[in-house]
Amino acid sequence: MSWFSLPPVERFVSWGMPYEWAWGVATVVDILLIALPLMLGVAMIIYADRKIWAAMALRRGPNVVGPFGLLQSFADGLKVFLQETIIPSAANKGLFLLAPIITFTVALMAWAVIPFNSGAVLGNINVGLLYVLAISSLGVYGVVIAGWASNSKYPFFSAMRASAQMISYEVSIGFILICVVLWAGSFNLNDIVKAQKDHIWIINGFVANPLLFPIWVMFLISGMAETARAPFDLTEAESELVAGYQTEYSSMAFALYWLGEYANVLLMCALNATLFWGGYLPPLDIPILYWIPGVVWLLGKILFFFFIFSWVKATVPRYRYDQLMRLGWKIFLPLSLVFVFLISGYLMATGHFA
Amino acid sequence: MIQAFAFYLFATLMLFSGAVTIFSRNPVHSVLWLILAFFNAAGLMVLVGAEFIAMLLVIVYVGAVAVLFLFVVMMLDIDFAELRAGFVRNFPLGLLLAVVLFVELFVGLVVDNAGGLAIGKTSGAAAQGALSNTEAIGALLYTRYLFLFEAAGVILLVAMIGAIVLTHRQRSGVRGQNVAKQNARRPDEATVNMQPEIGKGVSL
Numbered sequence: 135m136s137w138f139s140l141p142p143v144e145r146f147v148s149w150g151m152p153y154e155w156a157w158g159v160a161t162v163v164d165i166l167l168i169a170l171p172l173m174l175g176v177a178m179i180i181y182a183d184r185k186i187w188a189a190m191a192l193r194r195g196p197n198v199v200g201p202f203g204l205l206q207s208f209a210d211g212l213k214v215f216l217q218e219t220i221i222p223s224a225a226n227k228g229l230f231l232l233a234p235i236i237t238f239t240v241a242l243m244a245w246a247v248i249p250f251n252s253g254a255v256l257g258n259i260n261v262g263l264l265y266v267l268a269i270s271s272l273g274v275y276g277v278v279i280a281g282w283a284s285n286s287k288y289p290f291f292s293a294m295r296a297s298a299q300m301i302s303y304e305v306s307i308g309f310i311l312i313c314v315v316l317w318a319g320s321f322n323l324n325d326i327v328k329a330q331k332d333h334i335w336i337i338n339g340f341v342a343n344p345l346l347f348p349i350w351v352m353f354l355i356s357g358m359a360e361t362a363r364a365p366f367d368l369t370e371a372e373s374e375l376v377a378g379y380q381t382e383y384s385s386m387a388f389a390l391y392w393l394g395e396y397a398n399v400l401l402m403c404a405l406n407a408t409l410f411w412g413g414y415l416p417p418l419d420i421p422i423l424y425w426i427p428g429v430v431w432l433l434g435k436i437l438f439f440f441f442i443f444s445w446v447k448a449t450v451p452r453y454r455y456d457q458l459m460r461l462g463w464k465i466f467l468p469l470s471l472v473f474v475f476l477i478s479g480y481l482m483a484t485g486h487f488a
Numbered sequence: 489m490i491q492a493f494a495f496y497l498f499a500t501l502m503l504f505s506g507a508v509t510i511f512s513r514n515p516v517h518s519v520l521w522l523i524l525a526f527f528n529a530a531g532l533m534v535l536v537g538a539e540f541i542a543m544l545l546v547i548v549y550v551g552a553v554a555v556l557f558l559f560v561v562m563m564l565d566i567d568f569a570e571l572r573a574g575f576v577r578n579f580p581l582g583l584l585l586a587v588v589l590f591v592e593l594f595v596g597l598v599v600d601n602a603g604g605l606a607i608g609k610t611s612g613a614a615a616q617g618a619l620s621n622t623e624a625i626g627a628l629l630y631t632r633y634l635f636l637f638e639a640a641g642v643i644l645l646v647a648m649i650g651a652i653v654l655t656h657r658q659r660s661g662v663r664g665q666n667v668a669k670q671n672a673r674r675p676d677e678a679t680v681n682m683q684p685e686i687g688k689g690v691s692l
Binding site: 154157158229259260261264265267268271272274275278279282290293294297301304321456460 | 489490516517520523539540543544546547550551552555556558559562620621622665667
């Protein structure tokens with residue numbers, strides 16, 4: 135079960151390294167252990183997204199590069215890597231180049247607190263969920279800075295839309311997370327996963343709870359809005375804004391946006407799995423299911439949620455901007471507030487905090 | 489050693505970005521440097537063990553307040569010559585404010601050295617030891633500082649309502665969308681079959 139465990143500092147110390155060096159090396163190794171598979175995963179998930187999308191449109195999708203088109207993402211990556219990076223002459227050069235780097239970095243940062251197995255987490259901090267919220271609120275800067283630094287009309291419109299949209303949905307996501315924290319009694323993601331063990335009868339996961347199920351549905355939809363994924367991809371609505379904030383970008387800078395966006399989507403899927411569907415725990419609390427390692431369960435759940443995201447992208451038409459704002463402020467915000475009230479009331483009444 | 493290194497890194501970066509915030513010519517650059525300063529302040533908070541405050545600093549200031557700052561500043565039509573003229577005119581006022589702030593800070597430090605009040609000292613729930621940051625703050629906020637906490641909430645609510653009242657205007661002649669009505673509409677109410685005579689047309 136513990137084949138996926140990050141190398142502890144002690145192992146390096148036992149090899150005769152001074153503590154500080156061991157700490158540094160262990161941290162770098164841990165980061166690479168998460169970031170490299172994640173990058174590979176992003177490349178493959180772009181391929182999967184295109185295949186699912188194609189299947190729903192009765193097309194074949196990428197099928198030329200490599201067996202079944204599996205190497206399509208790598209070919210695309212190589213292509214953009216060899217292209218020239220064009221910087222518009224009117225752009226604010228430094229910020230123009232900084233923006234995609236911010237998006238990409240921020241998309242990777244939040245993975246530090248996701249538990250891949252019992253205890254297998256890079257930063258096992260007490261305020262893990264707040265950290266996730268803080269990092270996801272940084273994501274908007276990549277888009278806003280890109281929009282401003284491009285010094286072009288459409289990217290700027292896109293940046294304004296993005297900042298309004300992300301701030302709006304963060305409010306309801308905050309309330310939704312409070313419900314989860316109330317029930318789990320901790321901000322630590324590892325503890326939240328543990329709190330879901332046989333939550334209702336033998337089901338591992340808050341989602342089986344009738345009070346938390348509607349909250350999960352809201353979280354899924356807010357997650358799509360937060361990652362600016364279809365049907366809420368108004369920041370890059372091609373029929374209105376050319377390509378949104380990415381209009382002026384080319385080559386690797388454009389690819390960084392692309393990768394960061396998908397890393398963010400994967401993170402949202404991982405959060406859905408971790409907060410509501412039992413994370414690395416098997417779906418049912420039956421001993422034989424624990425033979426399968428936790429990271430496999432987590433991966434399976436992430437892929438399941440990614441399929442939902444992809445499915446929605448393939449089938450649901452894009453929201454209009456005022457509809458998006460209405461959904462965020464007039465429906466999700468009051469509803470999530472009501473659920474904070476209901477859930478905390480229920481927990482107080484049943485003596486959960488005693 | 490790692491902590492010391494992190495402290496000096498965060499502190500230097502914070503002071504530097506704070507200074508650049510002031511000296512930067514472009515307001516958008518100023519806001520971005522300010523964000524970096526917030527971020528390093530959060531890093532310092534983590535180092536002293538106030539992780540909850542650090543995360544709140546990032547969520548509230550970097551994630552919300554600074555985004556709105558940036559939002560407003562980006563839409564400004566900046567005339568640098570005018571800005572600099574204003575700087576000369578307002579320089580005495582700015583200097584006065586700076587002196588007042590510095591004196592207050594200085595007095596505060598001196599008074600604290602002379603034996604400060606016990607306001608900031610740990611007491612009550614926070615001193616009980618094994619509590620996590622979040623629990624300790626919650627225990628204090630909802631017992632000892634309950635009234636202040638609730639009063640702060642009410643003040644914020646009043647400010648919010650005030651802002652809405654000031655900016656809200658009832659416009660006539662605007663055809664808003666009634667989503668419930670749209671969803672309740674059925675095809676037989678919306679469409680009608682007609683057999684118009686030639687040359688007569690249809691009245692809707």
